[in-house]
Amino acid sequence: MSSTSSPPFSAVTTPHKHQLHALKAHIIIHMLVLSTVVFLVMQLISHTAAIGDIGSYVMPWAWEEAFLGQLFDNTDMFRWIAVYLFVSLDGLHALLCIGWYADQLHPVRRRRDVGRRRRATKTWLKSTQQNIEAWRQRHLGSFGTRSGKEDPRKPTHDTERRSATPQHVPKNRTSVNWIESLDNTPSPPCPLDPHTYHPLLRPTYTSLTRHILLAVWDVIVLLTVTFHVYTYAANIRPSFAFCDEHDHPLWHFYDQPATLQQRCTRINWRIHSAGGCSATGAVILALWHFCALMSRIWAVLDERLLRRLEEKTLKDFKSKLRAKREGDNDVDFGMAGWQCPPRDVDVRSRSARRSVESETLTGTEVTSRHLPTVSQEELGIGLGRRRMWGRERNNDTSSNSGRDKDMGSSKWSWRSEGFLECLV
Structure with missing residues (x-):
């Protein structure tokens, strides 16, 4: 068994x-x-x-x-x-x-x-x-x-x-x-x-x-x-x-x-x-x-x-966690759809001196002045511009590839016609 x-x-x-x-x-x-x-x-x-x-x-x-x-x-x-x-x-x-x-x-x-x-x-x-x-x-x-x-x-x-x-x-x-x-x-x-x-x-x-x-x-x-x-x-x-x-x-008739x-x-x-x-x-x-x-x-x-100590410790931990979450929610990142790391942000120096051309009645005048620069991500337009540039680049690439194909086909047709004439 x-x-x-x-x-x-x-x-x-x-x-x-x-x-x-x-x-x-x-x-x-x-x-x-x-x-x-x-x-x-x-x-x-x-x-x-x-x-x-x-x-x-x-x-x-x-x-x-x-x-x-x-x-x-x-x-x-x-x-x-x-x-x-x-x-x-x-x-x-x-x-x-x-x-x-x-x-x-x-x-x-x-x-x-x-x-x-x-x-x-x-x-x-x-x-x-x-x-x-x-x-x-x-x-x-x-x-x-x-x-x-x-x-x-x-x-x-x-x-x-x-x-x-x-x-x-x-x-x-x-x-x-x-x-x-x-x-x-x-x-x-x-x-x-x-x-x-x-x-x-x-x-x-x-x-x-x-x-x-x-x-x-x-x-x-x-x-x-x-x-x-x-x-x-x-x-x-x-x-x-x-x-x-x-x-x-003592009793006399007992032995005591x-x-x-x-x-x-x-x-x-x-x-x-x-x-x-x-x-x-x-x-x-x-x-x-x-x-x-x-x-x-x-x-x-x-x-x-x-x-009580455990309850107090747990209560303090919950309050700290709640405060941390509220603090994270109050931070303004400049845009809702932040997806790029900070190193990809194009931020120019705020103290740079730039040459600005201005057209006046007498001619073109070149002046240099301090321009307060703000990053594109802080303005909330960097991501949109990069997406637009990406689409334009893709369109240019596709159009160039099509144009190259047309030119290649035209060159091949001209050469083939000349070669046939020589044979005749």
């Missing part, structure tokens, strides 16, 4: 040099966000595990309920759910954004990757079809032969055989035909916009819409992690206050190596040390999102400024 080569992909537009630094900055920021999210998720799990390990310290039931109620009230439960949800989604968001900006930064590499994925998909489909066909021949081929039944795929009538020829492609599309047509059909052109599964980076959105939606996401994550850090810092003092209120003596106050202090230190690591990760994540927010605001302002 022969496969035709895919047509060349559509023209890929490379980013402007002014946008390369912005794209690289976005990629670096989201890589830092992704690494920080991984660290923060591990610290959040450690923080939650430290809170759930209170039962190993053998604290009174009433104290455990009061302490956990102080850590997990209604507001804190909402905070924990929001932190786990948005931080996990933020990691996926950063991963998709890295792919999006990398495709914009390297469009040629994206085109190669798309073609490689399509070829891999075609190869996998062909191998799967061959494996299915081999399994069918191995397990079901002999069964159909023993039972005396014909292969339902083989044509039985001449009409079906004729319709199965390459000139008559059957209308039904089985799995085999679909794979063959997929292999022979040229691949569609690569889209200009990078493909992504991110709902906020759809190609149908404008650049401003994408920046606004991503900025809203950054603000949401900023508020979530800020609230987490604030709640952690606000719970430190009330949690240690539980150790002062529940100061009970430490007092209740000491165990309460150990619980608080373990919980808040893990919470401190998670709060540190949240602060770092908030810092990266603040940088991403500032970069998006700067990208919007930069795009607007660049667009």
